[in-house]
Amino acid sequence: xxxxxxxxxxxxxxxxxxQAVDVLNAVNNKFELGLTLESGLIGGVAFDATGEPLPEExxxxxxxxxxxxxxxxxxxxxxxxxxSKRPERGLLKIRSELGLFANxxxxxxxxxxxxxxxxxxxxxxxxxxxxxxxLTGGIYFGEPRGIRTxxxxxxxxxxxxxxxxxxxxxxxxxxxxxxxxxxxxxGRPAKVCSIDKANVLEVTELWKQTMIEIQQAxxxxxxxxxxxxxxxCMQLIKDPKQFDVMVTGNMFGDILSDEAAMLTGxxxxxxxxxxxxxxxxxxxxxxxxxxDIAGQDKANPLATILxxxxxxxYTFKKEEAAQAIEQAVSDVLDDGLRTIDIxxxxxxxxxxxxxxxxxxxxxxKL
Amino acid sequence: xxxxxxxxxxxxxxxxxxQAVDVLNAVNNKFELGLTLESGLIGGVAFDATGEPLPEExxxxxxxxxxxxxxxxxxxxxxxxxxSKRPERGLLKIRSELGLFANxxxxxxxxxxxxxxxxxxxxxxxxxxxxxxxLTGGIYFGEPRGIRTxxxxxxxxxxxxxxxxxxxxxxxxxxxxxxxxxxxxxGRPAKVCSIDKANVLEVTELWKQTMIEIQQAxxxxxxxxxxxxxxxCMQLIKDPKQFDVMVTGNMFGDILSDEAAMLTGxxxxxxxxxxxxxxxxxxxxxxxxxxDIAGQDKANPLATILxxxxxxxYTFKKEEAAQAIEQAVSDVLDDGLRTIDIxxxxxxxxxxxxxxxxxxxxxxKL
Ligand SMILES: CC(C)[C@H](C(=O)O)[C@@H](O)C(=O)O
Ligand SMILES: CC(C)[C@H](C(=O)O)[C@@H](O)C(=O)O
Numbered sequence: 049x050x051x052x053x054x055x056x057x058x059x060x061x062x063x064x065x066x067q068a069v070d071v072l073n074a075v076n077n078k079f080e081l082g083l084t085l086e087s088g089l090i091g092g093v094a095f096d097a098t099g100e101p102l103p104e105e106x107x108x109x110x111x112x113x114x115x116x117x118x119x120x121x122x123x124x125x126x127x128x129x130x131x132s133k134r135p136e137r138g139l140l141k142i143r144s145e146l147g148l149f150a151n152x153x154x155x156x157x158x159x160x161x162x163x164x165x166x167x168x169x170x171x172x173x174x175x176x177x178x179x180x181x182x183l184t185g186g187i188y189f190g191e192p193r194g195i196r197t198x199x200x201x202x203x204x205x206x207x208x209x210x211x212x213x214x215x216x217x218x219x220x221x222x223x224x225x226x227x228x229x230x231x232x233x234x235g236r237p238a239k240v241c242s243i244d245k246a247n248v249l250e251v252t253e254l255w256k257q258t259m260i261e262i263q264q265a266x267x268x269x270x271x272x273x274x275x276x277x278x279x280x281c282m283q284l285i286k287d288p289k290q291f292d293v294m295v296t297g298n299m300f301g302d303i304l305s306d307e308a309a310m311l312t313g314x315x316x317x318x319x320x321x322x323x324x325x326x327x328x329x330x331x332x333x334x335x336x337x338x339x340d341i342a343g344q345d346k347a348n349p350l351a352t353i354l355x356x357x358x359x360x361x362y363t364f365k366k367e368e369a370a371q372a373i374e375q376a377v378s379d380v381l382d383d384g385l386r387t388i389d390i391x392x393x394x395x396x397x398x399x400x401x402x403x404x405x406x407x408x409x410x411x412x413k414l
Numbered sequence: 415x416x417x418x419x420x421x422x423x424x425x426x427x428x429x430x431x432x433q434a435v436d437v438l439n440a441v442n443n444k445f446e447l448g449l450t451l452e453s454g455l456i457g458g459v460a461f462d463a464t465g466e467p468l469p470e471e472x473x474x475x476x477x478x479x480x481x482x483x484x485x486x487x488x489x490x491x492x493x494x495x496x497x498s499k500r501p502e503r504g505l506l507k508i509r510s511e512l513g514l515f516a517n518x519x520x521x522x523x524x525x526x527x528x529x530x531x532x533x534x535x536x537x538x539x540x541x542x543x544x545x546x547x548x549l550t551g552g553i554y555f556g557e558p559r560g561i562r563t564x565x566x567x568x569x570x571x572x573x574x575x576x577x578x579x580x581x582x583x584x585x586x587x588x589x590x591x592x593x594x595x596x597x598x599x600x601g602r603p604a605k606v607c608s609i610d611k612a613n614v615l616e617v618t619e620l621w622k623q624t625m626i627e628i629q630q631a632x633x634x635x636x637x638x639x640x641x642x643x644x645x646x647c648m649q650l651i652k653d654p655k656q657f658d659v660m661v662t663g664n665m666f667g668d669i670l671s672d673e674a675a676m677l678t679g680x681x682x683x684x685x686x687x688x689x690x691x692x693x694x695x696x697x698x699x700x701x702x703x704x705x706d707i708a709g710q711d712k713a714n715p716l717a718t719i720l721x722x723x724x725x726x727x728y729t730f731k732k733e734e735a736a737q738a739i740e741q742a743v744s745d746v747l748d749d750g751l752r753t754i755d756i757x758x759x760x761x762x763x764x765x766x767x768x769x770x771x772x773x774x775x776x777x778x779k780l
Contacts, residue, residue: 122613136613166651171532187553187575188614195616202579205617209553209575213568245665247488247502248554250561254571278668279702282676285532285651299611302644303669310648336645 050364051084053113055106057091058126058135059337060347060403061119067349067407068117071373072356074414079369081360086113090142091121091135091337101138107145115363116142116330117355120337135337144184148322148330149215150222151183151301152358155288155308158317160381163392165313167285172311177291178230179308180223181301183322185215186251188298209251211297216258218325223295224267230292231270239271243280243296243304255297277304284308309334316348316389319355321362329363331355345402348387350377353410376413385409416730417450419479421472423457424492424501425703426713426769427485433715433773434483437739438722440780445735447726452479456508457487457501457703467504473511481729482508482696483721486703501703510550514688514696515581516588517549517667518724521654521674524683526747529758531679533651538677543657544596545674546589547667549688551581552617554664575617577663582624584691589661590633596658597636605637609646609662609670621663643670650674675700682714682755685721687728695729697721711768714753716743719776742779751775 052072056065069085076083088106095101101121110116121135131137142148157165157175165172190208198204223240231238242259244252256274263272275283277300283290284307296304309315318334333351341347357373360366384398391400401409418438422431435451442449454472461467467487476482487501497503508514523531523541531538556574564570589606597604608625610618622640629638641649643666649656650673662670675681684700699717707713723739726732750764757766767775 131616131619134613140614166534166537166653168532168534190572193616195620198578203620204576204578205615205620206556206574206576207615207617208572210570210572212564212570245668247500248506249571249573250497250559251571251573253497254561254569278672281647281669281673282681285673285676286679287532300669302611303647303666306644307647307651307673310651315648 049082049084050114051086051112052115052117052359053110054085054087054117055090055119056087057119057121057337058093058123059120059339059342061091061121061337063343063345063347063403064333064349064352065117065119067403067410068352068356070407070411071353071414072117074411075360075369075372078414079366079372081364081366081369090118090138092123092126094138095126095129095133095135099133101133101135102141107142110142110146115328115359117359118330118332119352120333120335122337123339123342140188142330143322144189146328146330147184147324149182149184150219150323151181152226152321152323153179153181153305153309153334154318155179155312156318157312158314158378158381161312161314161317161390163395164390165311167311167313172288175288175312177288177308178226178293179301179305180219180226180293180295181305182215182219182297185211186298209249209299211251211255213254213258216255217262220259220262220295223293224262224270227270227293237271238269239273240293240295241273241275241291243275243277243294243300245277246274247276252297259295280304281307284311305334314390316387317350317354319351319358321358323362327363329359331359345404346388347403348389349403349407350410353377353407372414376410379413380406380409383409415448415450416480417452417478418481418483418725419475420451420453420483421456421485422453423485423487423703424459424489425486425705425708427457427487427703429709429711429713429769430699430715430718431483431485433769433776434718434722436773436777437719437780438483440777441726441735441738444780445732445738447730447732447735456484456504458489458492460504461492461495461499461501465499467499467501468507473508476508476512481694481725483725484696484698485718486699486701488703489705489708506554508696509688510555512696513550513690515548515550516585516689517547518592518687518689519545519547519671519675519700520684521545521678522684523678524680524744524747527678527680527683527756529761530756531677533677533679538654541654541678543654543674544592544659545667545671546585546592546659546661547671548581548585548663551577552664575615575665577617577621579620579624582621583628586625586628586661589659590628590636593636593659603637604635605639606659606661607639607641607657609641609643609660609666611643612640613642618663625661646670647673650677671700680756681717682753683716683720685717685724687724689728693729695725697725711770712754713769714755715769715773716776719743719773738780742776745779746772746775749775
C-alpha cells in the first residue's frame with residue numbers, strides 16, 4: 049500500500065489537480081496499483097489557513113508519503129507578506145526538507161503541437177531534451193543572505209552561490225546515468241552538456257572541474273561537453289537538438305529549463321520530477337500558478353497529468369500505467385482537443401476546450 | 415583632438431578590428447572628426463606578451479582615451495592558466511576600473527535578415543529592444559569569492575551576489591532615461607521592464623523595490639513592470655515585442671542579452687556600449703572571440719563596425735557620421751552580401767563573403 053500526497057496549491061493548482069487526480073484514480077483502478085491518495089496544503093492557501101506556506105503537518109505527511117504530486121504555488125495576493133511566509137518559500141522548503149536535489153525537466157515536442165511554438169518547425173521537430181537541475185543548493189539556499197543597512201545608510205542585498213564537491217558529484221551522477229539510459233533506449237551514444245559560467249564564477253569553476261572528474265572516473269562511455277550559461281541560452285534557440293542531457297545548478301537550471309520548455313511552445317504540456325537519493329519524488333508541472341487565469345477553467349491540465357505518468361514510472365516503476373496515460377494524452381491531441389495555450393488558430397480541425405473538458409477527455413481514453 | 419584606444423584582443427578580434435578601423439578612419443576623414451587612433455593589448459594576447467590580461471599600460475591608456483573600441487577576448491589556449499590571469503579577467507577588470515556600469519545591448523532585427531533567425535518571422539519582424547545590464551557589480555564582482563577546502567576535506571566554491579541601493583538607482587536611471595528617449599523618437603509611451611528573481615533572492619528583492627522607488631520619485635511618465643528572470647527568458651521567445659527597455663543585473667543581463675541577440679538570428683550584427691557616469695564608453699560587438707573560426711576570414715565584422723557607429727553617437731555626439739555607417743551596413747545587406755553566420759541558404763540572390771570583403775564593402779559605401 050503506497051501513499052501519494054497531493055498538494056494543489058494556488059492559482060490554477062486546484063483545477064489542474066482535480067483533473068490529474070481523476071486520471072490517477074482511474075489508472076489506480078485499472079492497473080490495480082493499490083495507491084492511496086491524501087491531500088494537503090501548501091503555498092498561499094496554506095498560509096491563509098495556518099500562517100505557514102509549508103505547515104509542519106504537510107511536511108510530515110510528505111515525509112511519510114511515497115510520492116508527492118504538486119500543482120503550483122504563488123500569486124499576487126501573497127506578494128506583500130513577510131518574505132519567509134511567501135508561497136514560494138513553502139515550495140523551496142519542501143524541496144530542501146525532502147532532499148529533492150535532482151530536478152528532471154523534459155522539453156519534448158509533441159508532433160501535434162509543432163505549430164504552437166514561436167520557433168521554426170525544422171529547428172524543433174523531434175526535440176526531446178532533458179535538463180537535470182540541481183534543486184537544493186546553489187544561490188537558492190546559500191548563506192549568508194539578506195538585506196542589510198550599510199554604514200552610509202544605504203541598503204545592500206546579498207546572496208551566496210555555493211556548491212561543494214559532493215553536491216556536484218551527486219547531481220552529476222544522476223545526469224550521467226540518465227544520459228546512458230536515454231542513449232540505450234534510442235540506440236545512440238550518450239552525451240551530457242554541463243552548463244557553467246566558469247570564466248567568471250569560481251563556484252562554477254569547481255562545478256566544471258568536478259564534472260570532468262566524475263566523467264573520467266566512472267563515465268568514460270558518456271561524452272561530456274561544457275558550455276557557458278549565456279551561450280547555452282543562445283544555443284537553445286539556435287539549435288536545441290544539439291543537446292540531449294544538460295546538467296546545471298539551481299539558478300541556471302531555473303532559467304534554462306523554462307527556456308527549453310518554451311521552445312516547445314507548450315509549457316502547459318511539460319511535467320517534472322524532483323527526486324531524492326532513494327528515488328522518492330515530488331512531481332509537478334513545469335508551469336507556474338498562472339493567477340491571471342485561475343478559476344476560469346482555461347488552464348491546461350496535461351502537464352500535471354503527465355506528471356502523474358512520470359511518478360508512476362520513476363517512483364512506482366509502473367511503466368505500463370505510465371505509458372497508458374501518455375498514450376491517452378497523445379490521443380486527445382490527435383483528436384484535435386486544445387486548451388487555449390496550445391491552440392494554433394491558423395490550423396483547422398481543432399477544438400478549443402477548457403481545463404475540465406481536457407482532463408475528462410484524457411480520462412475517457414483510459 | 416579626441417583619442418580612441420582600439421583593443422583587438424583574441425580569436426577573431428584582430429580580423430574584425432581591422433575592418434572596423436578602416437571604417438573608422440574613413441568617417442574620420444570624411445566628416446573631419448579629428449579622432450586619433452591608438453591600439454593596445456588586452457586578453458590572451460596581452461597575457462602572452464606581458465603576463466597580464468590587462469597590462470597597466472593598457473589601463474592607463476584606456477583611462478586617458480576618450481573611448482575604447484574592443485574586439486573580443488578569450489580562447490581555449492588560455493583556459494588552463496591561473497584564474498586571475500585569464501583573458502576574461504582583463505575584460506572584467508577594464509569594465510570595473512573604468513567604472514563602465516551601464517551596458518547597453520540592442521537586439522534589433524535587420525529586415526534583410528529576418529530569415530536568418532530560428533524564430534518565426536511574425537514573432538520577430540520589427541524587433542528593436544534594448545537591454546540595460548548593470549556591468550560592474552552583482553555576482554561578477556561580489557566578495558567573498560573563491561574555492562576553499564572544507565573540514566571534511568571536500569572543496570567548496572562560493573560567489574556573492576550583491577547590490578546596494580545606489581548601484582541599483584544609478585543603472586535604473588539610465589534605463590528610465592533611455593526608455594524616454596526611445597519613446598520620444600518612436601512617438602509612443604515609455605516603458606521599462608525590470609528583471610529579477612525577487613521570489614527567491616533577497617538581493618533582487620532590493621533591486622525590485624529600488625526600481626519602484628525611482629519610478630515613483632522621478633519617472634511617473636515611464637511605465638514600470640517586473641518579471642522573474644526565468645519567465646523573462648520564456649517571454650523573450652514567446653513574444654519579444656512586448657518589451658522595449660529591459661533593465662537587470664550583471665548575471666541575468668549576461669544571459670538575457672545573449673538570448674535577445676540570438677532571437678534576431680544575427681548576433682554577428684549586434685553592437686554594445688558600456689558607459690561610465692560621464693558617458694565615456696567602451697564599445698564592442700555582443701559576440702565573443704569565436705576561436706573556432708579565428709584567422710579564417712569567416713567572421714562577421716558588422717557588429718564591430720556598428721559599435722563604431724554607437725561610439726560616434728554616444729561618446730562623440732556625431733549623429734551624422736553614426737548614421738552614415740549604419741546606412742552603409744544596411745546598403746551592403748541590401749546588396750545581398752552575407753558572412754556565413756547570417757547566410758540563409760534557402761534565399762536566392764545572396765553572396766557569401768568573408769570578413770575582409772564584408773568590411774571593404776561597407777567602406778566602399780561610405
Ligand atoms: C516558484 C519558484 C520559487 C520556482 C524556482 O525558482 O525554483 C519556479 O520558478 C520553478 O522553477 O520551479
Ligand atoms: C567573456 C565574459 C566574461 C563576458 C561576460 O560574462 O560578461 C561576456 O559573456 C559578455 O557578455 O560580455
